[in-house]
Amino acid sequence: MPEAVRALKTVPSIDDPNEQVIVIRGSDRAQFKHCRRLWGWISHLKMGLKLRDEPIYFWFGSGIHWALEDFHGYNRYGHAGKAFLAYVEATKACKALPDGWEEHVPLGLGMMSYYSDYWLRHRSPLETLWLDDVPQCEVNAQIDLGVTYKGHRVVYGITIDRMTVDAYGQLWIHEYKTAKAFNLYHFDLDEQITSYVWGATKVYGEKPAGVVYLQYRKHIPQMPRILSTGKISVDKKQPTTAPLFRQLLTDMFGSINSAPQEYIPFLNHLTAEEEAEADRFIRRDYIERNVHEIRSFEERIHMELEDMLNENLPLYPNRTRGCVWSCPLQHVCLAMEDGSDYQDTLRSYVGSSDGQYYFNEVLKWRQVLPPPEQVVLPEEAQMYAQLIQESQQLPREGQQALPEQTLLEELSHGQGRW
Ligand code: SF4
Numbered sequence: 001m002p003e004a005v006r007a008l009k010t011v012p013s014i015d016d017p018n019e020q021v022i023v024i025r026g027s028d029r030a031q032f033k034h035c036r037r038l039w040g041w042i043s044h045l046k047m048g049l050k051l052r053d054e055p056i057y058f059w060f061g062s063g064i065h066w067a068l069e070d071f072h073g074y075n076r077y078g079h080a081g082k083a084f085l086a087y088v089e090a091t092k093a094c095k096a097l098p099d100g101w102e103e104h105v106p107l108g109l110g111m112m113s114y115y116s117d118y119w120l121r122h123r124s125p126l127e128t129l130w131l132d133d134v135p136q137c138e139v140n141a142q143i144d145l146g147v148t149y150k151g152h153r154v155v156y157g158i159t160i161d162r163m164t165v166d167a168y169g170q171l172w173i174h175e176y177k178t179a180k181a182f183n184l185y186h187f188d189l190d191e192q193i194t195s196y197v198w199g200a201t202k203v204y205g206e207k208p209a210g211v212v213y214l215q216y217r218k219h220i221p222q223m224p225r226i227l228s229t230g231k232i233s234v235d236k237k238q239p240t241t242a243p244l245f246r247q248l249l250t251d252m253f254g255s256i257n258s259a260p261q262e263y264i265p266f267l268n269h270l271t272a273e274e275e276a277e278a279d280r281f282i283r284r285d286y287i288e289r290n291v292h293e294i295r296s297f298e299e300r301i302h303m304e305l306e307d308m309l310n311e312n313l314p315l316y317p318n319r320t321r322g323c324v325w326s327c328p329l330q331h332v333c334l335a336m337e338d339g340s341d342y343q344d345t346l347r348s349y350v351g352s353s354d355g356q357y358y359f360n361e362v363l364k365w366r367q368v369l370p371p372p373e374q375v376v377l378p379e380e381a382q383m384y385a386q387l388i389q390e391s392q393q394l395p396r397e398g399q400q401a402l403p404e405q406t407l408l409e410e411l412s413h414g415q416g417r418w
Contacts, residue, residue, distance in 0.1 A: 005040045005047055006311045010152050014142050022149055023142060023157040024308065026195045029301070032308055037317040037336075041329055041346070045308070049350040051328055056098045057178075060108060063087040064178050064216065065138065065161060067112045072128050072162055073135035080112035081385075082375045089375070090365040109381050110220030111178070111281075118221075118388040119282050126212070129163040129171065136163035143202045145301065149309045156301065158199040164212065171208035172286070173200050178216045187213065187287045191297075198294040210288035217281050221388070224248050234266035241279060242270035247390065 010020035022045065031039045040046045066087045071080040088105055091097055129136040142155035162174035173196045177183075187193065193211045201207045224240045225233040232248060245267055249259040256267070270280075277284040307313055317337075323330050329349055335342035377385070 005315060008045055008149065008309065008311060009048060011044070013153070013155070014140060020152055021142065022152050022154045022309070024145070024154065024301070024305065025157040026192055028308070029304055030191070032304070035318040035323075035327070036313070036315040037333060038327060038329060040315040041332070041350075049346075052349055052351040054098055055328075056100050056104060059091065059096070059098045059101065060104050061178055063091075063108050064111065065176055067108070068162070068176055069137040071112075071116060072125065073137035077372045077375060079377065080116040081109045081381055082372070082377055084108045084112045085377070086369050086372075086375045087365065090369045093368045094365045096365060106380075107218060107220065109378075110384065111216055111218070113377075113381055113385050114221055114388065115216065115282060117385045119279065123277065123284075126164040126166070126172070126174075129165045137161070139163065139203065141199065141203045143199055145305065147302075147305060147309075154305065154309065156195075156199065158195065158203075160196060160200060160203070163200065163204070163208075166209070171200065171204060171206065172210060172212050173197065173208050174212045174214060176214050176216070178218055180218055182215050182217065182283055184285070187285065190287075193287050194289050194293055194297045197289040198297045201294060207291065207294070210286055213285045213287055215283050215285075219281060220384075221281055223387070232263060234263065236266070236269060239281070240270070241281075242267060242274055244388070245270055247387075 008022055010022055013019040013021045024045070028039070028043050028045055031043060041049050042051070063084050067080045067084040070077055070083040070086075077083040077086055085105070088097075088101070088108075091101075139160040141158050141160070143158065145154045145156055147154040160173055161176050164172045164174060166172060175193070175196060193213065196211050197208055219239040221241045221244060222239050224245050225235070225238055227233050232245075232252070245263075246256060249256050249263060249267070253259040273280050275283075277286075317333055319333070323333070327333065329346070332342050332346045332349060334340075335345040
């Protein structure tokens with residue numbers, strides 16, 4: 001095995017830049033167990049190769065994380081959408097914009113505007129934990145694992161999106177995810193969630209109650225569509241909300257009660273999707289882990305470390321059908337197997353082999369964020385914010401209960417007809 005793949009790389013410790021440590025991150029563990037060959041190429045512990053064309057969701061996800069970090073922390077930009085735009089400008093200044101970034105700017109801006117201008121108006125933003133005047137957002141920590149390798153401490157690298165404290169003084173870790181659709185069935189087995197509870201326990205000296213798992217769908221709520229017949233579409237797949245639909249009915253018919261009955265089932269459907277902690281665009285789930293689970297997690301890390309720290313471990317591939325859609329270096333892997341010049345193929349896919357890429361390059365944009373006064377929400381975004389604010393202020397029609405209110409009341413009081 002070539003030395004470049006064999007050797008374990010070190011990086012400066014967060015606490016003492018003069019000390020070199022070996023950092024294990026959750027993503028490393030997952031990658032290592034998934035395919036050792038791929039891990040050897042792209043893990044910062046090994047060759048640390050940087051892909052020439054990084055998938056756009058890395059760039060987009062970082063922007064959303066930054067927007068939420070600022071919004072729930074120092075709030076320098078005063079608006080999550082503006083913070084996202086500041087990120088776009090900063091990555092532009094660093095020449096770190098990926099292909100296709102233009103289409104993602106309105107998406108990020110819309111998602112963040114919807115969250116801060118609308119979603120949170122109906123729900124608690126939850127209280128960010130501040131320590132020594134520092135908001136606990138995007139907290140980077142290195143947790144000592146009590147192991148040394150070739151004289152270097154081995155630490156677990158973790159980044160906590162946000163810590164909050166509830167009315168009972170309990171800590172909660174926030175984890176942000178953006179995706180096309182909500183994912184609801186993995187919570188019990190999600191290793192990342194367990195790692196956050198374990199890591200936050202070490203960092204804050206007390207076990208948090210759990211993780212607030214926040215999912216943002218990559219859609220911007222829109223006014224319901226008007227069909228060529230002049231009618232309003234009641235297609236359940238369209239990205240809209242009950243308040244927006246209610247607003248359109250009011251605009252077109254003067255009031256909800258004057259609207260044709262054919263629209264009421266769809267309005268009821270949209271209303272029923274609005275929950276205390278979720279609507280069809282954003283949801284919060286509260287996930288807990290007990291003490292036994294976090295102890296067991298720590299034991300697993302140490303078992304895996306035995307393999308990951310072994311520089312002579314064969315880095316064999318794990319070829320599965322999933323490689324086709326999940327491996328960015330599958331052509332290099334193929335070349336290696338069929339005897340082609342895989343080194344040449346590898347060079348065409350990667351841009352650098354700096355193992356410290358994550359620690360240096362990825363964070364450069366933070367140094368060149370524009371001042372808040374230079375970031376202006378585009379007119380469309382301001383109009384959108386106004387629209388969704390107006391839609392939620394719509395009066396609910398005098399004394400008479402709206403049809404969707406009646407439905408909810410029936411459901412909550414058990415007075416339905418079944
Ligand atoms: S193609 Fe599959 S086996 Fe080959 S490096 Fe990628 S993930 Fe590993």
